[in-house]
Amino acid sequence: MFGYDIGISGGVTSMDDFLKMFFPAVLKGVSLLDRKPTIGLASILFILGAIVSGLAPNKALLIIGRILFGIGVGFGNESVPLFLSEVAPMQHRGAVNILFQFFVTIGILVANLVNYAVSSTHPNGWRIALGLAGVPAVFLFIGSLIISETPSSLIERGKEFEGKEALRKIRGLDDVESELEQIKLACEIARQVKHPYRKLFKRASMPPLIIRMSVQVFQQFTGINAIMFYAPVLFQTVGFKSDSSLLSAVITAIVNVLSTIVSIVAVDRVGRRKLLLQACMHMFISMVAIGSILLTHLKPTGSLDKGLAAVVVVLVCLFVMSFAWSWGPMGWLIPSETFPSETRTTGFAFAVSANMLFTFIIALAFLSMSCNMRAYIFFFFAIQILIMGLFVVFLLPETKGVPIDCMTERVWKKHPVWKKFMGKEVVKNYEMT
Secondary structure: OHHHHHHHHHHHOOOHHHHHHHOHHHHHOOOOOOHHHHHHHHHHHHHHHHHHHHHOOOHHHHHHHHHHHHHHHHHHHHHHHHHHHHHOOHHHHHHHHHHHHHHHHHHHHHHHHHHHHHOOOOOOHHHHHHHOOHHHHHHHHHHHHHOOOOHHHHHHOOOHHHHHHHHHHHHOOOOOHHHHHHHHHHHHHHHOOOOHHHHHOOHHHHHHHHHHHHHHHHHHHOOHHHHHHOHHHHHHHOOOOHHHHHHHHHHHHHHHHHHHHHHHHHHHHHOHHHHHHHHHHHHHHHHHHHHHHHHHHOOOOOOOOHHHHHHHHHHHHHHHHHHHOOHHHHHHHHHHHOOOHHHHHHHHHHHHHHHHHHHHHHHHHHHHHHHHHOOHHHHHHHHHHHHHHHHHHHHOOOOOOOOHHHHHHHOHHHOOOHHHHOOHHHHHHHHOO
């Protein structure tokens, strides 16, 4: 749903019939619930958003539909990564969690294919594109009826027998006592926290909170959503015609999907930090190269020579490739695995909110920034990527192979910077282990 929502926007907003009806001036010139019901609610809201958007007779209902899409995506982005991290075996947690990002990329690809297919369907191609967003939501709703609740969520709510049975089912084993005891201890500590939001802002919670929110914000400041939202517009700017620009966006979406598979294979072998650092280098080079080409060769008419335009497409694909096996999936994996159980849900809610806020800011500002900054906008993103690389080097710990409920003891208390935040309260809790 999230991927389709990202991918469909840029294509629909480049369709003349959509602009003619809604924007003629442009044409002229936190979990309250368990994981399982939250996932179901997300799909229902998204289905409603698809219906309202696809049938919208005026701008007001179109905006209401987009708001329903947004709420549905927000609920899904909060609950699904947590669900995956809590049910995945430790040794495969990275790969399982990255399946979230993998299906986001599939959603983006499908959306671009739909945009390309309906762009010549007049006057209701945009209605078809928006209405089809309900299809992945239906699949998610069916899935929410089939899946088991996570053992952590059940045990935390006092349902120990159900939690043990869920753990047996997920692991395919009868002997789950060791992992069960670990979950029970973490949940017992969580029950003692009566005000999780207050706990979240205590000194000992600062390291994972800062890391979670920073990774989500940096994910947006790579410039990826600016690229994915407005790929058709970008390719039109550098000289491709309307249909060919949509086709180029499909190509980048395919690269996005295939590259995410690399991350699924590598994340639990190579680790989080190495993938992030090598991607920063590749993305920095790509952004500087794109900016340099546009700065020196983009004509006043807003086009490039065909050869250079093709080079820009290749560079965009290289950028998307690097993002797709690093900051894309890591942006969801790292925040979902770094908090202790007592602040896991509230902490992840803050992280998702930060992601959505900066997605909004980048999406809102990108067209204005690109019109005013022109090629310099790519240098702006290159500077952000350089800052991100330094952040990884000095502040981001490696979480590969660490049990999700042992992060404080094995990660934060041993990091040269973040261990200074770990006070006596944290030490006491983990001495109980």
